[in-house]
Amino acid sequence: MNKLLFDLNPNPVLIYATGSLRILKANQAFYAKYGYDQKKIDQITIRALHPAYDKKKLEEVLENLNEEGVNESGVVRHQAKDGKVFYVKVNSHEYDYNETDARMVIIHDFTERVKAERKAQKAFDELNHHVNNSPLAMIKWDADFHIIKWSKRAEEITGYKKNTVLGRSPHHFRFYSEEDLNIVEVNMQLLISGSKDKTKFETKMYREGGGLVDLSVHASVLREDDGSLISVLTFIEDITEQKKTELRYQRLFENANDGIFIMDAYKFVECNDEICNIFGCEKNAILGTTPFNFSPEYQPDGRRSKEKARKKFDKAFEGHPQIFEWKHLKLDGTPIEVEVSLNRLELADEVYVQAIVRDLTEQKKAQEKLRKSEQLFRKLFLKAPGAMIMVDKENRVKMVNQSFEELFGYSQKELLGQDIDQVIVAEKEIHSVPRMPGKDFKEGKFYEDVTRYTKDGRKLDLLLGAIPVYLDDEPIAGFGIYVDITEQKKYERKLKQSLEEKRVLLEEIHHRVKNNLAIISGLLQLQSFETNDEKTKNVLNDSQLRIQSIAIVHEMLYQSENFIDISFEEYVKKLLNTVKRTLPFDHQHIDIEIDTANVSLDINQAIPCAILINELVTNSFKHAFEGRESGAIWIDMRETEDQIIVEVKDNGVGLPDGYSLENQTSIGMNLIQTLTKQLDGNLEIESKKGSCFRVTFCKTKRPGSSNLHLFE
Numbered sequence: 086m087n088k089l090l091f092d093l094n095p096n097p098v099l100i101y102a103t104g105s106l107r108i109l110k111a112n113q114a115f116y117a118k119y120g121y122d123q124k125k126i127d128q129i130t131i132r133a134l135h136p137a138y139d140k141k142k143l144e145e146v147l148e149n150l151n152e153e154g155v156n157e158s159g160v161v162r163h164q165a166k167d168g169k170v171f172y173v174k175v176n177s178h179e180y181d182y183n184e185t186d187a188r189m190v191i192i193h194d195f196t197e198r199v200k201a202e203r204k205a206q207k208a209f210d211e212l213n214h215h216v217n218n219s220p221l222a223m224i225k226w227d228a229d230f231h232i233i234k235w236s237k238r239a240e241e242i243t244g245y246k247k248n249t250v251l252g253r254s255p256h257h258f259r260f261y262s263e264e265d266l267n268i269v270e271v272n273m274q275l276l277i278s279g280s281k282d283k284t285k286f287e288t289k290m291y292r293e294g295g296g297l298v299d300l301s302v303h304a305s306v307l308r309e310d311d312g313s314l315i316s317v318l319t320f321i322e323d324i325t326e327q328k329k330t331e332l333r334y335q336r337l338f339e340n341a342n343d344g345i346f347i348m349d350a351y352k353f354v355e356c357n358d359e360i361c362n363i364f365g366c367e368k369n370a371i372l373g374t375t376p377f378n379f380s381p382e383y384q385p386d387g388r389r390s391k392e393k394a395r396k397k398f399d400k401a402f403e404g405h406p407q408i409f410e411w412k413h414l415k416l417d418g419t420p421i422e423v424e425v426s427l428n429r430l431e432l433a434d435e436v437y438v439q440a441i442v443r444d445l446t447e448q449k450k451a452q453e454k455l456r457k458s459e460q461l462f463r464k465l466f467l468k469a470p471g472a473m474i475m476v477d478k479e480n481r482v483k484m485v486n487q488s489f490e491e492l493f494g495y496s497q498k499e500l501l502g503q504d505i506d507q508v509i510v511a512e513k514e515i516h517s518v519p520r521m522p523g524k525d526f527k528e529g530k531f532y533e534d535v536t537r538y539t540k541d542g543r544k545l546d547l548l549l550g551a552i553p554v555y556l557d558d559e560p561i562a563g564f565g566i567y568v569d570i571t572e573q574k575k576y577e578r579k580l581k582q583s584l585e586e587k588r589v590l591l592e593e594i595h596h597r598v599k600n601n602l603a604i605i606s607g608l609l610q611l612q613s614f615e616t617n618d619e620k621t622k623n624v625l626n627d628s629q630l631r632i633q634s635i636a637i638v639h640e641m642l643y644q645s646e647n648f649i650d651i652s653f654e655e656y657v658k659k660l661l662n663t664v665k666r667t668l669p670f671d672h673q674h675i676d677i678e679i680d681t682a683n684v685s686l687d688i689n690q691a692i693p694c695a696i697l698i699n700e701l702v703t704n705s706f707k708h709a710f711e712g713r714e715s716g717a718i719w720i721d722m723r724e725t726e727d728q729i730i731v732e733v734k735d736n737g738v739g740l741p742d743g744y745s746l747e748n749q750t751s752i753g754m755n756l757i758q759t760l761t762k763q764l765d766g767n768l769e770i771e772s773k774k775g776s777c778f779r780v781t782f783c784k785t786k787r788p789g790s791s792n793l794h795l796f797e
Contacts, residue, residue, distance in 0.1 A: 244293035401427035494540030709737025
């Protein structure tokens with residue numbers, strides 16, 4: 086019995102002492118498996134049979150040995166003498182060996198089984214990984230359509246956790262509509278009845294917690310030999326985004342501005358509404374027909390429509406896109422020209438040809454209109470009486486008309502491709518002329534007087550009109566129009582010369598008038614020096630002031646650039662200086678404030694207004710401050726809309742009681758009234774803390790000399 090259990094046992098067997106753990110004896114199968122020498126077996130313990138990292142596990146096994154009966158270990162690791170590790174399962178029992186407490190150990194090699202189990206586990210883990218990480222959800226149902234497997238992806242797609250759906254039927258879920266539930270039930274029945282072993286369908290359901298999801302379901306069954314159902318495996322794909330894309334495509338298809346066909350074997354199987362508009366009929370009159378039904382027998386190139394269309398279709402079906410123009414016929418026979426684009430289209434494992442049809446009727450009309458416009462432009466350009474040139478953005482000549490050739494003496498052939506400025510512009514002016522596409526062209530066009538030279542060197546005075554052409558804010562060309570104004574320039578120069586002579590003559594006249602008035606003023610002053618009569622002296626002084634007032638205006642006239650606007654601020658300042666020099670010295674203590682607000686008048690109003698101010702200021706100097714050591718005079722001249730207001734006031738003794746203009750007989754007051762009338766004005770007099778004379782009149786702008794009438 087011992088021989089059978091020990092020596093003849095095909096499995097390794099050993100006996101070890103329970104105290105020292107030394108191996109006392111082993112069979113041939115042990116020596117062969119572990120590689121130890123039979124002579125040295127008693128020199129090792131059973132610890133040598135275990136890898137170093139399993140020593141602790143060995144100690145635990147030894148502690149838990151049952152003294153009675155057979156002890157069986159789980160699968161553990163052993164190692165041979167050469168270090169090779171393998172998996173074993175150990176049975177041991179108490180054994181009396183030569184009166185020594187020992188244990189007999191029978192070792193069963195489980196290495197291949199462990200490898201097989203690990204390989205199977207790895208395969209299972211890989212499958213499980215693929216199932217859980219697949220974009221498809223896996224759901225397994227039993228024969229009664231209750232869930233027995235629910236993958237991680239199924240949770241992600243539907244929102245339902247595994248523990249809430251195991252054992253549930255499809256009716257546990259909320260479908261979008263009765264129709265969606267009915268689709269599921271119909272396909273379930275097909276699988277249960279044995280009518281089908283696999284099926285595919287689409288449905289829509291609510292996720293756990295809300296939100297719709299579109300699903301594509303692929304189902305297959307496992308059956309017993311008698312055909313009864315064992316289980317059903319379904320793979321579910323979330324096609325929500327795909328459905329949205331299909332919806333967008335469908336809307337694009339239906340709302341496209343171009344007509345769209347879907348063709349199968351030369352027949353129309355689908356089309357959008359625009360095709361109906363192009364062919365002038367309902368969709369049911371198109372579907373099922375061919376392009377030949379809506380084409381004339383021959384195309385404009387002379388080829389048969391049917392033959393030509395078939396070749397185009399076949400090439401597109403093979404994957405070679407086709408774009409071409411085609412003549413179609415509407416349902417009522419009206420011919421229409423279209424552009425057709427054919428492309429291969431794969432839908433649901435089927436191959437079709439998609440045709441995009443664009444009605445060219447309006448485009449052809451526009452092209453014809455453009456062609457006519459181009460012809461009109463060309464004729465207008467070439468036959469225009471004005472010299473015209475077209476240049477590119479580098480200022481190189483692209484085209485000139487006949488008038489340009491006649492004006493400059495160059496032929497178009499001589500000018501083509503040349504920089505026009507290098508040909509007709511003087512060398513010293515070449516850097517100052519505007520060029521394409523310089524900043525001078527930013528405003529879109531401009532006109533200016535220029536000088537250019539003909540082929541024979543003759544100088545021309547020209548009016549140049551330059552018009553740039555931009556496309557997408559980039560210059561592409563420019564047009565120049567030259568108008569010969571040589572004769573006009575000659576007349577203009579003569580006219581300018583004549584005007585300059587007249588201007589000089591007019592200035593000389595005013596200068597001489599001013600000088601003559603100054604001579605008269607000087608004579609009056611000399612006469613006043615020779616008289617002893619105070620009244621006569623005052624009359625001479627007053628006359629001198631009036632003459633000097635007129636002289637000041639004439640001085641300003643010949644210094645002015647025009648006779649329309651004569652500034653009064655400078656006049657009043659000069660007048661006051663003259664008054665102070667002319668009147669007796671005891672009036673020089675009077676303070677004067679001036680505010681003319683930059684008022685200006687034409688010559689017709691300037692002279693009477695100047696004399697008027699002279700009379701008013703002189704009157705204040707002479708009469709307002711009798712018996713006073715100081716005083717002030719304010720001269721205010723302002724403009725309101727179309728009226729001029731001249732105001733001279735003082736803080737003197739004021740006017741006497743009962744003062745009235747009608748009762749005044751002095752030359753000064755009569756002159757003030759006459760000048761006011763000359764200006765078509767209104768005179769107002771106030772006497773409050775002094776006197777105030779205010780004259781209001783309307784401003785005019787009439788060129789010409791003054792019409793001064795002092796004694797009417």
